[in-house]
Amino acid sequence: MNERKGHQSISFGEEVYIISGASVVGKKEGEGPLGPCFDEVEKDPLAGAKTWEQAESTLQHRAAVRAIEKAGIKNTDLRMIFAGDLLAQCTASAYNLAQLDVPVYGLFGACSTMGEALSLAAMAVAGGFGEYVMALTSSHFASAEKEFRFPLAYGSQRPLSASWTVTGSGACVLAGEKSGARITGITTGKIVDFGLKDSLNMGACMAPAACDTICTNLQDFSRQPEDYDKIITGDLGSVGQQILFDLLEKQGYDIQRQHLDCGMLIFDDAVQDTHAGGSGCGCSAAVFTAYVLPKIVSGEWKRVLFLPTGALMSKVSFAEGQTVPGIAQAVVVEHVPQEN
Amino acid sequence: MNERKGHQSISFGEEVYIISGASVVGKKEGEGPLGPCFDEVEKDPLAGAKTWEQAESTLQHRAAVRAIEKAGIKNTDLRMIFAGDLLAQCTASAYNLAQLDVPVYGLFGACSTMGEALSLAAMAVAGGFGEYVMALTSSHFASAEKEFRFPLAYGSQRPLSASWTVTGSGACVLAGEKSGARITGITTGKIVDFGLKDSLNMGACMAPAACDTICTNLQDFSRQPEDYDKIITGDLGSVGQQILFDLLEKQGYDIQRQHLDCGMLIFDDAVQDTHAGGSGCGCSAAVFTAYVLPKIVSGEWKRVLFLPTGALMSKVSFAEGQTVPGIAQAVVVEHVPQEN
Numbered sequence: 001m002n003e004r005k006g007h008q009s010i011s012f013g014e015e016v017y018i019i020s021g022a023s024v025v026g027k028k029e030g031e032g033p034l035g036p037c038f039d040e041v042e043k044d045p046l047a048g049a050k051t052w053e054q055a056e057s058t059l060q061h062r063a064a065v066r067a068i069e070k071a072g073i074k075n076t077d078l079r080m081i082f083a084g085d086l087l088a089q090c091t092a093s094a095y096n097l098a099q100l101d102v103p104v105y106g107l108f109g110a111c112s113t114m115g116e117a118l119s120l121a122a123m124a125v126a127g128g129f130g131e132y133v134m135a136l137t138s139s140h141f142a143s144a145e146k147e148f149r150f151p152l153a154y155g156s157q158r159p160l161s162a163s164w165t166v167t168g169s170g171a172c173v174l175a176g177e178k179s180g181a182r183i184t185g186i187t188t189g190k191i192v193d194f195g196l197k198d199s200l201n202m203g204a205c206m207a208p209a210a211c212d213t214i215c216t217n218l219q220d221f222s223r224q225p226e227d228y229d230k231i232i233t234g235d236l237g238s239v240g241q242q243i244l245f246d247l248l249e250k251q252g253y254d255i256q257r258q259h260l261d262c263g264m265l266i267f268d269d270a271v272q273d274t275h276a277g278g279s280g281c282g283c284s285a286a287v288f289t290a291y292v293l294p295k296i297v298s299g300e301w302k303r304v305l306f307l308p309t310g311a312l313m314s315k316v317s318f319a320e321g322q323t324v325p326g327i328a329q330a331v332v333v334e335h336v337p338q339e340n
Numbered sequence: 341m342n343e344r345k346g347h348q349s350i351s352f353g354e355e356v357y358i359i360s361g362a363s364v365v366g367k368k369e370g371e372g373p374l375g376p377c378f379d380e381v382e383k384d385p386l387a388g389a390k391t392w393e394q395a396e397s398t399l400q401h402r403a404a405v406r407a408i409e410k411a412g413i414k415n416t417d418l419r420m421i422f423a424g425d426l427l428a429q430c431t432a433s434a435y436n437l438a439q440l441d442v443p444v445y446g447l448f449g450a451c452s453t454m455g456e457a458l459s460l461a462a463m464a465v466a467g468g469f470g471e472y473v474m475a476l477t478s479s480h481f482a483s484a485e486k487e488f489r490f491p492l493a494y495g496s497q498r499p500l501s502a503s504w505t506v507t508g509s510g511a512c513v514l515a516g517e518k519s520g521a522r523i524t525g526i527t528t529g530k531i532v533d534f535g536l537k538d539s540l541n542m543g544a545c546m547a548p549a550a551c552d553t554i555c556t557n558l559q560d561f562s563r564q565p566e567d568y569d570k571i572i573t574g575d576l577g578s579v580g581q582q583i584l585f586d587l588l589e590k591q592g593y594d595i596q597r598q599h600l601d602c603g604m605l606i607f608d609d610a611v612q613d614t615h616a617g618g619s620g621c622g623c624s625a626a627v628f629t630a631y632v633l634p635k636i637v638s639g640e641w642k643r644v645l646f647l648p649t650g651a652l653m654s655k656v657s658f659a660e661g662q663t664v665p666g667i668a669q670a671v672v673v674e675h676v677p678q679e680n
Contacts, residue, residue: 004468
């Protein structure tokens, strides 16, 4: 039974399940702490393609195909795919989706896109609009540096607040068929602009939005942080995490025991020199499918609040001195006990 | 009663209504054949802002505020906005939405985005996920030229197949409350790639996708072209229109009596030197809200198939020699007779 909660949340009851998840990442991600968890580690940064953008499309394609296979369906069984990436005009997704021959809705939510895709896919399944629906996102370190920052060959210095864009993709198939993990609710994020302008400190730009979405979720569902085994942000990194804790403390919430951040999980900064942590549409998608989802399915975590976070900016908005607003899209995912 | 039709369509029954539509356009659009139809014509190309991107955000903001006012609601009554634009990382939408204080899902479907936004907003209302939901898109001639083509000061020659990006924005509020126009169905588009690479002939790139979505819609709903008073594409322009007719003829359909194209409606090429027609996310949104929707509400048109079309490309994909795939997202909008 679908029910609107508060002003920004929806409760889905027992209607939406994640029946498969798949992840494909790059070499550096494969060398990180979660290396063994990913379905595939591609060691060639170009993934056999000619450009960084095509490489990203290739990884996204492989993640989608693997999630379809794991779900035991065919691509033509998918009623729709919600997909997005970080590139201008979301071309990484477009060239992958052109091959998949599936109806498509393209999304842009910066690094929050996997939260947005899961939210809309859940609505589509819960509303009876699709039997099988996919949520799919990707990012690539080199295509993102080219899109937002400097040519790699410059060897630019990176401040310690900077994150390292994850090369990778994650895909989930959602359906009404019972599985070990169900999406029981969502909280739609608002864009929150604290006036920050430092695109090399995206954690600080996104933390206010994460705080806003977490507080709203807790209020809309009448929950406390302890009602979640984990509250998992997308890519705040170590700098953004501390700001989130400080902001939430002012709202009367302490989530330090529950909080994990996909960007902090995927790399080991001490060894991999990734500074504040991983980021990108592919970061939260790959960590969710490879690490979070299996723990929910196994029952190690019973209820998780997963909220990918996005910093909304472009190289033009940066050059024009605009602020970097943030957004966080939240999904509640719960363990479903196996019936014997 | 919501019902899935075929593999790509959904029938909504009598649950989703468009309760308001608003449009704000630029000077050139105001001088075109539809000039008197728009809610507001802004004569300053910068709309009082400092950059083209901010000007676009400003127009989008005004369209959103007008649609909210026309619906007789407050911005905080909106459960969610589906919004997008053509700029890299959809910044025109981000900076507008940051001011509106409403939950947001960001979209990218190139010039098909208004079709996508209306489709997802209709699903949200039909699924009971939102009382009031907005669909909102924008484009701006100068921000689009900067994003995709050449600096305006170059005075580049434009081939006759080129379109002229519309400066404007359109917004609709959807709800379950009865109004003069209801969305009775949607057909989700697939990405169709015919291998064309000419970004100055987007009509040709998008026509195959329009053909695909129209055929699928007719088949999924067991209809003939005559079952629609009008079949209205987004921005194929005069070149794309002829290709669409040819492609449909091969499928056994003749839509020449029903077909209109928003890009061909908004400008008068003979007077305005706009070549193939208007284009951009704002083109189909402004023409739909200013011209199409009133004719449906009045009953002049009883049933319309509205399908904005998008050419999926970026300046990077163009520079790398990639193709320009197309997509078309269709919405069926029907007249609702007034009860006395």
